[in-house]
Amino acid sequence: MSLRADDMTDLCFLDREDGEKLAYRQAAGAGPGIVWVGGFRSDMEGTKAAFVADWAARKGRACLRFDYYAHGGSTGDFAKGTLTRWLDDALTAFDRLSTGKQIVVGSSMGGWISNLLVRARPERVAGVIWLAPAPDFTEGLIWDLMAEEVRREVMDKGQWLYTSEDESYPITRALIESGRKHLVLDRPLKVSFPVRILHGMADRDVPWRRTLKLVETLEGDVRVTFLKNSEHRLSSPADIKLLEQTLDALAEEIGA
Secondary structure: OOOOHHHHOOOEEEEOOOOOEEEEEEEOOEEEEEEEEOOOOOOOOOHHHHHHHHHHHHHOEEEEEEOOOOOOOOOOOHHHOOHHHHHHHHHHHHHHHOOOOEEEEEEOHHHHHHHHHHHHOHHHEEEEEEEOOOOOHHHHHHHHHOOHHHHHHHHHHOEEEEEOOOOEEEEEHHHHHHHHOOOOOOOOEEOOOOEEEEEEOOOOOOOOHHHHHHHHOEEOOEEEEEEOOOOOOOOOHHHHHHHHHHHHHHHHHOOO
């Protein structure tokens, strides 16, 4: 029986300057390594993150996963989380825990944050895979869709509690305002590394047409695959198989 990556990597913590702790799992191996950048309210133990780590382990490749502030195993108060803070978490983990060239895999909000990451560290990027990327989602998928009275509550009271059948969490003024400082859909990005994007056309959280807007900002080796019947999580066996094929092909293309 083969071991999963979680069986071979300890849960570790990176101390932040403000006393918070960033949870991560790291496996040594050949480069370019893999860095997983997760989504909004997700964690590094999810199906896709675990699969990417398992793939890296099978290939003998280094792999780093981490949880943002107030996500998963990391400490913090979610109501105080912002795009600025989560981007800083990603950059800190990338800089302090990985070395050399990396293949960056970003899911949902992780597509946005890793877009900012590769802009900041292009010399350290060997390739990118974005899974149902959600660039600028705080503006285009939250603020723009809010009723006017909800917007007023966010701005006047500082937050509004989103509630569904499955969960509830605050949407804060700080989150919206920090998102506006990091918008990327109006900023061109010339990439010197291959970018591969997978997006389900049955995605009800991040409409697949947003990926078309993202692609319009990119100049370079960019390929997009739309999956007709796949939803946002991209975690079905068929979705995971395509992710595996994409990882295999990208590794071969960059000669890794």
